Every structure is written in C-alpha cells, then in structure tokens.
Amino acid sequence: MIEDDDRIRLSLVLALEDEGYAARGAESAEEGLTAQRSEPADVVLVDLMLPGMDGFECIRELRRDADLPIVVVSARDDTHDIVAALEAGADDYLVKPVAVKELTARLRALRRRARTSARSGTASGPTSVVFGDLEIVPAGGEVRLRGEPVALTHTEFRLLCELANHPGQVMSRQQLLQRVWEYDFGDERLVDVHVGRLRQKIEDDSRAPRHLVTVRGMGYKLQR
Structure with missing residues (x-):
C-alpha cells in the first residue's frame, strides 16, 4: 500500500491483515518501488497524491518492472484522473473512503484473473x-x-x-x-x-x- 497519509495507510494495512493478507505500507512512491523491487508483492495499491514522484508515474514504473495487478485508491474522483491512472497501467480504481469488503472483493478477483492467465x-x-x-x-x-x-x-x-x-x-x-x-x-x-x-x-x-x-x-x- 503506497499511501502518504499515515492514518489511512495504517488502517488499510491492518484491515487487510485482518482479512488474511500479508500487507505492508510505504509512504512514498520511491519507498514503495524500492520495496517492490527487493521483495515483490502480488498486488500493489497506489494513491495518486504522493510526495515526490506522483501516483501516475509510480504506476508507470511498476508496470515497466512487471505485469502485476495495480489498484489505485485515491480521493480524486474526476473522470480525467481515473482515465489517466488506468491509461498509466492501473487495473482498477477505487475512490476513498474505501469499504474494506469491496476492496478485498476486488483483490480476490484480481488474484483469480492473474492465476488464470498464468495457467493458460x-x-x-x-x-x-x-x-x-x-x-x-x-x-x-x-x-x-x-x-x-x-x-x-x-x-x-x-x-x-x-x-x-x-x-x-x-x-x-x-x-x-x-x-x-x-x-x-x-x-x-x-x-x-x-x-x-x-x-x-x-x-x-x-x-x-x-x-x-x-x-x-x-x-x-x-x-x-
């Protein structure tokens, strides 16, 4: 979870752990990319409004490195932002505040799709x-x-x-x-x-x- 708001990042990481996920957080795109490259996760959640490198460029960097599910979790709900994030390479987009049950349902679907593609x-x-x-x-x-x-x-x-x-x-x-x-x-x-x-x-x-x-x-x- 790449999110600069400490409260949101911690609450989502804890909520995902309660749902059975092994989750970790990063407060900047740079920190998240470094963590992903050293210890790859199965799915990455990205906020758009980040200090330093923004979420759009972070998504593009993640996509250059690997084909993995990327989900945007952002307060920005303008159509332009949603389209730009998806065009950058995100697979899905959720607007804050996020219901944990909806998030985990999306994550399960993403993982199923990734496994199906791998089996093909x-x-x-x-x-x-x-x-x-x-x-x-x-x-x-x-x-x-x-x-x-x-x-x-x-x-x-x-x-x-x-x-x-x-x-x-x-x-x-x-x-x-x-x-x-x-x-x-x-x-x-x-x-x-x-x-x-x-x-x-x-x-x-x-x-x-x-x-x-x-x-x-x-x-x-x-x-x-």
Missing part, C-alpha cells in the same frame, strides 16, 4: 485465432501482430481473449466487466480505457480500428 500458458495444444494480421494464442498466452509478439497485461489479454471467443458478436461493457474483471458491479470506464489501450497495441490506427470496433449504444466486438 501451461495448457497443451495451443490453438490460434486469427483476425486478419492479428493472431491470438489463448492457451499459450501469446498475441502476435504480423508475426511480431505484442506485450499485453493480464487484463488486456483476458479482454482480448473474451472478445475473440465471440467473434463478430457485440459484448456490452457490463458483460465484459463480469467476464473479464469478474465484477457484478463496477465502473464501465474500466472497459473503455482498456479497450483504448488494446487498440494502441493491436491496431495500425487506434482512432480508426479495423478489428476491435465500437458498436454505438451497445458495446464492443472483435471482427476479422
């Missing part, structure tokens, strides 16, 4: 799905664009595979939240931002996508 690489007989110059190998955990590997986060990969499992079928944001994030409720901006990040990686022109398209008023679909 051990599956036998990978079968590829091709959408034009885009090739997806769900069992191998691989995505290739014109034969070149594409680096995706766990969440981006799960989102792409979910859409690939229903080629040409429109999936609503709520359906994707349930199937990819495993949330029965949540902010649909999570879906929009991750779709935008995916387009930047798999489309020649993310502003005029050929494969991952929007169906206005309905949702998204992946087409050949």
